[in-house]
Amino acid sequence: MTRSVRTTTAITAALGAATLILLARTLWPGAGAFSGGALNETVLLWVSALGKVPFLLLGAVYAWRNTRRFEPGNPARPCWVFLSWGLLSFLLAQSVLCFYELFRGDAVPFPSIGDVFFLIGYPLLTAGLLAFLRSYAAAGFPVGGAGERRALAAGTVAVCVLIGIPILRPIVATPAPAVEKFLNLAYPILDFILLVPTVLLLRITFRFRGGAVWKTWIALLGGFIFNFGGDVLFAYLQALGETHFHYLVDILYILAFGLIARGVLYQHELLSD
Numbered sequence: 614m615t616r617s618v619r620t621t622t623a624i625t626a627a628l629g630a631a632t633l634i635l636l637a638r639t640l641w642p643g644a645g646a647f648s649g650g651a652l653n654e655t656v657l658l659w660v661s662a663l664g665k666v667p668f669l670l671l672g673a674v675y676a677w678r679n680t681r682r683f684e685p686g687n688p689a690r691p692c693w694v695f696l697s698w699g700l701l702s703f704l705l706a707q708s709v710l711c712f713y714e715l716f717r718g719d720a721v722p723f724p725s726i727g728d729v730f731f732l733i734g735y736p737l738l739t740a741g742l743l744a745f746l747r748s749y750a751a752a753g754f755p756v757g758g759a760g761e762r763r764a765l766a767a768g769t770v771a772v773c774v775l776i777g778i779p780i781l782r783p784i785v786a787t788p789a790p791a792v793e794k795f796l797n798l799a800y801p802i803l804d805f806i807l808l809v810p811t812v813l814l815l816r817i818t819f820r821f822r823g824g825a826v827w828k829t830w831i832a833l834l835g836g837f838i839f840n841f842g843g844d845v846l847f848a849y850l851q852a853l854g855e856t857h858f859h860y861l862v863d864i865l866y867i868l869a870f871g872l873i874a875r876g877v878l879y880q881h882e883l884l885s886d
Contacts, residue, residue, distance in 0.1 A: 638657055661867075665870050666704065666707055669704040676877045677693070688744075696741035699738035699741055702733045703870075706731040724792050735803040739806055739810065742810035746814065749814075765816060766812075804845065811838065818831065825882075832872045835876075836868075
């Protein structure tokens with residue numbers, strides 16, 4: 614068993630454990646384990662806050678290692694460069710949040726310097742997915758005709774608009790400082806933009822379902838979709854001032870970053886064979 618295979622197995626176990634713990638805390642907050650027991654609020658804080666960092670670290674490191682598997686000039690190389698830098702930016706952002714929560718014992722300010730890194734990361738991840746689309750087209754993959762791709766992209770945008778209006782309307786209507794409102798709107802909108810190349814790539818990789826390429830991309834794209842869900846739920850709860858379901862947001866982010874790390878590691882295994 615290679616190191617990356619062992620790491621992928623460990624990621625799966627960690628994802629399952631963290632998700633079950635936080636979901637149980639959300640559904641049964643009065644259970645003995647959460648009322649001063651082994652899984653008290655301090656332990657849960659470490660699970661929810663620090664639990665995201667290792668996945669982002671693994672994703673950034675192995676995405677960069679995937680970059681080195683391709684010669685300069687190979688169209689796949691910039692794809693992984695953008696992806697590695699985007700995940701590194703998310704890693705820095707999440708590390709800032711952990712610093713406030715775990716080492717200063719303060720509530721995370723919103724906005725914070727972490728939001729700067731998150732906002733930098735989104736264009737990098739989007740550029741990476743667009744680069745993958747160009748790379749697959751250059752390699753002769755069945756990406757479909759230009760008209761078909763434009764129609765699918767337009768349909769995705771239309772669906773995002775239909776979904777986005779009811780989601781974003783209460784955020785716009787809620788009184789909040791301008792910067793806070795901007796960020797609550799920016800994250801879902803950036804996710805909608807990221808979702809367009811995600812859907813196009815999902816269509817391409819669906820033709821390879823069951824194979825190694827499918828494993829890589831279903832994990833990566835699933836991670837981006839869970840991240841979208843986390844951002845939308847966070848913005849919605851933030852606008853309403855609701856904190857009761859904050860562990861659900863953490864679950865979505867943990868699943869997102871864990872799946873992205875798995876996808877990157879699957880690709881590393883494929884390139885190492």
